[in-house]
Amino acid sequence: MGKASIIGRNLSLGYAKGRIRKEILNGLDFELFSGELTCLLGPNGVGKSTLVKAVLGQLKPFRGEVLLHRKPISEYSNEELAKELSVVLTEPFLPGNMTVGQLVAMGRIPHTGWTGKLEEKDKQVVQNALAATKIEYLRDERLSEISDGQRQKALIARALAQDGKVMVLDEPTAHLDLVNRYEIMHLLREIAKTQGKSILVVTHDLEIALETADRFWLLNCGTPLISGLPEDLVISGQINQLLPGKKFHFSVEKGRIESKNEELKIEISGPKILVSWISKALEKAGIKELSGTIEVSEDPFSISYKGVVYSRVEEFIVANL
Numbered sequence: 001m002g003k004a005s006i007i008g009r010n011l012s013l014g015y016a017k018g019r020i021r022k023e024i025l026n027g028l029d030f031e032l033f034s035g036e037l038t039c040l041l042g043p044n045g046v047g048k049s050t051l052v053k054a055v056l057g058q059l060k061p062f063r064g065e066v067l068l069h070r071k072p073i074s075e076y077s078n079e080e081l082a083k084e085l086s087v088v089l090t091e092p093f094l095p096g097n098m099t100v101g102q103l104v105a106m107g108r109i110p111h112t113g114w115t116g117k118l119e120e121k122d123k124q125v126v127q128n129a130l131a132a133t134k135i136e137y138l139r140d141e142r143l144s145e146i147s148d149g150q151r152q153k154a155l156i157a158r159a160l161a162q163d164g165k166v167m168v169l170d171e172p173t174a175h176l177d178l179v180n181r182y183e184i185m186h187l188l189r190e191i192a193k194t195q196g197k198s199i200l201v202v203t204h205d206l207e208i209a210l211e212t213a214d215r216f217w218l219l220n221c222g223t224p225l226i227s228g229l230p231e232d233l234v235i236s237g238q239i240n241q242l243l244p245g246k247k248f249h250f251s252v253e254k255g256r257i258e259s260k261n262e263e264l265k266i267e268i269s270g271p272k273i274l275v276s277w278i279s280k281a282l283e284k285a286g287i288k289e290l291s292g293t294i295e296v297s298e299d300p301f302s303i304s305y306k307g308v309v310y311s312r313v314e315e316f317i318v319a320n321l
């Protein structure tokens, strides 16, 4: 565990309209460590973006304080904050006629001043950021003429070029395809590790977060923020805080969310993994009860049931619906 770059103590956060205060989160404590990728997870509307705004010094707490490198964040000027914090927020305003290269170069402004004149070193940082996010080929494309996912990568590249010690990204992979989502999260983790940065990512992608995060922050209505290794939260069952209803639970065995349907009254014998996939398919097909045992074998895959052999799960389901 590295040093805590950002510390929140006994925070009460919310929004004020005139004299009326709407408190969203209270009694909130957290520490964001350097060298770690931390993922903040929680249901819609629980207050993740609100927490992020406080971490960035954009929302003044009703109570408590946020410390950046042990100094109250309110004591930093905007220029100082821009050198310390790199941010990727959802739906930022972007001028459509700007090119990807220009957007990424804007990340260097806190270091170059508003003249924007890039020294050789700055150009290299921009180049590295484009390369790390694999968008060098988009350098001269206009922001209005690229896809949502490509724009998202350009924003991540800008944050990399900004090179703050703390990076905060609110749903950075929302528009990306599956491979890109994994790649970006792996990249962020690598940056946290190799450059000793503190990286906070808000995400709804539990499975990718489990694969890549060093630490989870779980936020749920009316409970304190839970911080821990993802694996500890899975083992202790606290991960189920993300799934408060009766419909779903996190399967420790399978490492994924599954519906809490009634137990299948079907006997299936064979390799454990295959049994698990076949059970899933039967459950989805609405087959909950069958007499006798289904025998499953691998290499080659086959299902034997009542003297008939099937080579695909679909054939078996069609025959037994």
Ligand SMILES: Nc1ncnc2c1ncn2[C@@H]1O[C@H](COP(=O)(O)OP(=O)(O)OP(=O)(O)O)[C@@H](O)[C@H]1O
Residues within 6 Å of the ligand: 015, 022, 024, 042, 043, 044, 045, 046, 047, 048, 049, 050, 051
């Ligand atoms: N500017 C604002 N003024 C008043 N209330 C707000 C404001 N922004 C957010 N809220 C309220 O704060 C609560 C938490 O919102 P927030 O955006 O932090 O949730 P979230 O966990 O990020 O949600 P999501 O996963 O849907 O992005 C919501 O009830 C929302 O209506």
